[in-house]
Structure formats: structure tokens, C-alpha cells
Amino acid sequence: MTRLTPEVVVLGTGAADGWPSPFCDCLSCADMRQRRRVRTTTSALVDGLILLDAGAAVPSAVARAGRSLREAHHVLVTHAHPDHLDPALLLWLDWNPTPHTLHVWGPPAVASACRDWIGPRTPVHVHEVSPGDEIALSTPSGTYLARVIAARHEGCTPDAVAAEAVLYDIATPTGGRILYATDTGLLDDVAPMRDAAYDVILVEETFGDHVDHGTGHLDLSSLPVMLERLREVGARTESTQVVAVHLGHHNPPEALLRDRLASMGVRLVDDGTVVGAPRRELILGGARSGKSREAERRALSFADVTYVATAAERPGDDEWAARVEAHRARRPSHWRTAEGPESLLPVLRGARPGTAVLVDCLTLWLTGVLDAASPDWEDAAALAVAAQDATKELIDALSACAATVILVSNEVGMGVVPATRAGRLFADLLGRAHQEIATACDTVTLMVAGRAVEIGDGRG
Numbered sequence: 472m473t474r475l476t477p478e479v480v481v482l483g484t485g486a487a488d489g490w491p492s493p494f495c496d497c498l499s500c501a502d503m504r505q506r507r508r509v510r511t512t513t514s515a516l517v518d519g520l521i522l523l524d525a526g527a528a529v530p531s532a533v534a535r536a537g538r539s540l541r542e543a544h545h546v547l548v549t550h551a552h553p554d555h556l557d558p559a560l561l562l563w564l565d566w567n568p569t570p571h572t573l574h575v576w577g578p579p580a581v582a583s584a585c586r587d588w589i590g591p592r593t594p595v596h597v598h599e600v601s602p603g604d605e606i607a608l609s610t611p612s613g614t615y616l617a618r619v620i621a622a623r624h625e626g627c628t629p630d631a632v633a634a635e636a637v638l639y640d641i642a643t644p645t646g647g648r649i650l651y652a653t654d655t656g657l658l659d660d661v662a663p664m665r666d667a668a669y670d671v672i673l674v675e676e677t678f679g680d681h682v683d684h685g686t687g688h689l690d691l692s693s694l695p696v697m698l699e700r701l702r703e704v705g706a707r708t709e710s711t712q713v714v715a716v717h718l719g720h721h722n723p724p725e726a727l728l729r730d731r732l733a734s735m736g737v738r739l740v741d742d743g744t745v746v747g748a749p750r751r752e753l754i755l756g757g758a759r760s761g762k763s764r765e766a767e768r769r770a771l772s773f774a775d776v777t778y779v780a781t782a783a784e785r786p787g788d789d790e791w792a793a794r795v796e797a798h799r800a801r802r803p804s805h806w807r808t809a810e811g812p813e814s815l816l817p818v819l820r821g822a823r824p825g826t827a828v829l830v831d832c833l834t835l836w837l838t839g840v841l842d843a844a845s846p847d848w849e850d851a852a853a854l855a856v857a858a859q860d861a862t863k864e865l866i867d868a869l870s871a872c873a874a875t876v877i878l879v880s881n882e883v884g885m886g887v888v889p890a891t892r893a894g895r896l897f898a899d900l901l902g903r904a905h906q907e908i909a910t911a912c913d914t915v916t917l918m919v920a921g922r923a924v925e926i927g928d929g930r931g
């Protein structure tokens with residue numbers, strides 16, 4: 472069986488009070504407000520079937536991500552703190568009952584909190600779990616197996632709910648594996664995760680540089696220790712995507728936090744980001760439409776990025792060299808760069824899961840293909856065949872690529888019909904290539920004046 476990476480929609484990445492925190496105007500909250508940024512309470516949706524945690528922000532987060540809970544068959548709740556469980560969700564289910572039963576799993580306090588919210592006809596079944604349990608989660612796509620692992624969530628005050636908090640280790644029917652590890656301090660015993668080789672680890676990082684919080688949470692000094700322990704037992708591998716969640720305002724402003732996390736190989740993603748399964752994203756736009764910046768912004772959430780600069784060398788062209796240098800200066804120094812149109816396919820073929828490949832841009836890649844086929848661009852038939860073959864090869868490489876690929880290209884078809892024969896031919900061939908490549912992409916975005924317009928998934 473081929474192992475398929477699960478799709479994990481990270482619905483929320485914020486701490487209990489969200490980020491920014493409502494009554495706070497510290498630097499890191501002010502930075503978020505000024506940019507209208509919000510991180511709501513931590514939650515995720517696995518393959519559309521399994522909801523991880525269900526705080527009050529979940530219904531709106533699900534809607535913002537363009538999803539619904541109609542197909543959700545299970546809700547795994549870590550503990551009954553309000554940011555992880557708002558039992559009113561069951562009332563919304565009662566108002567719009569699903570044909571199947573929704574199974575809610577959680578420690579004892581979760582079950583008692585749900586009790587008053589279940590009507591005689593609510594299609595729900597609540598199960599109590601405790602650490603060490605293995606539970607079978609049946610779904611229309613097969614049976615997922617979840618293991619319940621003890622969290623370490625107690626703070627300085629006794630708190631019965633925190634004492635029973637758990638983590639979930641989920642194995643999917645297609646061989647994928649996820650660790651949901653929020654609301655825990657440093658675990659001394661990671662033996663239950665031995666050899667798990669997770670595809671995705673959602674790990675909490677509530678406190679940033681505040682290390683004397685004395686609570687059952689992680690911070691920027693304990694997180695790397697936890698990750699190292701997971702690596703030692705083979706739970707975190709080279710291919711594991713580690714995503715930081717339960718982020719609070721004690722963290723440095725996002726731009727700084729992103730770099731700090733990247734140095735640990737940890738992703739900082741926006742609420743609503745899909746992680747796990749690799750994605751193909753096509754970004755089209757005219758000159759100076761903001762397409763490269765948009766692509767770079769998306770790639771920034773990955774700890775490991777290969778940037779493919781498809782421009783061929785242009786010896787003696789200073790203006791061109793200055794443009795290339797300006798792009799280069801904007802990129803984080805830890806990104807790897809591959810240069811030239813011929814580097815594209817080898818990079819796609821060699822890319823590892825959990826990483827990102829940013830291709831800027833397909834216009835120059837196709838130019839390189841055509842230059843090689845007919846250096847004077849005279850043989851129109853040869854050029855058309857070369858473009859077609861190269862496009863097919865690219866689509867095959869894209870479909871097989873283990874990494875997320877972000878493709879940038881110029882939408883050249885919107886200007887006037889080019890005056891030269893070569894110009895007209897190029898616009899035709901590139902337009903055709905875009906149409907075909909789009910069918911292999913999960914999303915297609917048009918950039919206009921720095922704004923991104925989603926034009927649907929590539930399958931139309």
C-alpha cells in the first residue's frame with residue numbers, strides 16, 4: 472500500500488485567549504492588531520473526518536477555511552478547558568443532525584461537560600478516554616486508530632481538568648500518522664511515540680521567551696528539548712512537518728517568531744492552513760502585480776524551502792542582474808537556491824515531504840525550453856512540440872513531487888496582441904501551458920495590484 476499523507480487543516484493556532492489577547496496591548500498584541508491578524512484557539516480537522524479539539528471559535532474557523540463539519544465522524548478533545556471544548560457544538564449538531572453518529576472522545580470532565588447539551592435526538596455518542604487507551608475510529612474512508620497519551624498540563628494550582636489532559640497519536644487507514652500535542656509541558660517519557668515517524672506533529676508553543684511561567688505548556692526554550700526527545704525515539708524524522716500551535720502573546724512578534732521557529736525546523740502557519748498532504752499552488756499575474764511576494768509569503772511558513780530561479784544567465788545585462796539581486800536579497804538566507812530552467816525537474820523529483828519548492832517563474836522556464844528547441848524561434852512546429860512535451864513532463868513531476876510546490880508565472884495574455892511573430896507564438900504557448908498546469912494544481916490565484924484573487928482550484 473502506498474502511504475498517503477493525511478490532510479490536516481489547522482483551524483486555529485492560538486492560545487486560550489487567542490493572539491492578540493483581548494485585554495492586552497503589549498508589543499506583540501499591538502503588532503497583530505495593527506496588521507489585523509488573528510489566531511483563534513487551537514484546533515485541527517484531519518481528512519475532513521476527525522476534529523481535534525472543539526473550542527468556541529471552531530465553527531467560525533471551519534467556515535473561514537471553506538470547510539464544514541458535516542462529514543466529521545469523530546471529535547477528539549484533549550481536555551475540558553474552554554478553549555478546547557465548547558459543548559454548545561452539540562446543540563448546533565442537534566439543530567442540523569447528521570445522518571451518522573458523531574463520536575466525541577475525551578477525558579472524564581469532557582464527558583460530563585457534554586451531558587447537558589445532548590437532546591433525545593442529538594446524533595452523538597460521548598466516550599471517556601484515559602492515557603494508554605487505543606481507540607478505533609471508524610469512518611467512511613476506513614478505520615483510524617488513535618492512541619491516548621498523558622499530557623503534562625498541570626500548573627502551579629491544582630486543576631482537575633488539567634490533570635487529566637491528554638495528547639492524541641492518530642494513525643490513518645492509508646499509513647499516515649499525526650501527533651496532536653497541545654497543552655503540555657516537556658514530556659519526560661516519549662516512549663509511547665517510539666518509531667512513530669509522524670507525517671505531522673502539531674506541537675504547542677504558548678510562552679515564547681517567558682520561561683518562568685510555571686505552567687504545563689512549552690516555550691521557546693523547552694520546545695527544542697521536546698523535539699529533540701521526539702527525534703531520538705524516531706517520532707520526528709527528516710520528513711515530519713512540525714507546526715507550532717497554541718501560540719500566545721508572550722511570543723515575540725510574528726516576523727521574529729517565524730525565524731526562531733524556522734531555525735528549529737518548525738512551521739509557523741496562519742489559521743486555516745492545510746498541512747500534511749503536499750499542495751500545488753499556481754500564482755499568475757502581470758509584471759509588478761505582487762506575484763513573487765505572494766509566493767514568498769506562502770513559502771515563509773515552511774522551515775525548509777528550495778527556491779528555483781528559472782532565469783537563464785544574461786551575461787552583460789546589468790539591469791537584469793540588479794533585478795535578480797533584489798529578489799535574492801528579499802529571500803531568507805536559509806532557503807536553498809537552484810538556478811536555471813534545467814534545474815526545475817531535478818528539484819521537483821528530489822524534494823522531500825514536508826518541504827516547499829518555490830518556482831519563480833514558469834515564464835522563464837518555458838523561454839528556456841523554447842530557446843533549446845529552436846534558438847532563433849523560427850521553427851514554430853518544433854517550438855509547439857517542445858512546449859507540449861515539457862509541459863507534460865512538468866505535470867508528471869508535479870504530481871509525483873513529495874513537497875508542496877508554489878509556481879509563479881506571468882499572465883502575458885492580457886496585454887495587446889504582441890507585435891512580433893515570436894511574441895504572439897510565445898503568448899499562445901504559455902497560455903496553453905498555464906491551462907494544462909492549472910489542472911494539476913490545488914489552487915490557482917491571480918494577482919492584481921498586490922491583491923490575491925482566488926480563481927478556484929485548478930480542476931475548474
Ligand SMILES: [Zn+2]
Nearest residue numbers: 487552554654
Ligand atoms: Zn489550551
Ligand SMILES: [Zn+2]
Nearest residue numbers: 550552624654
Ligand atoms: Zn488547557
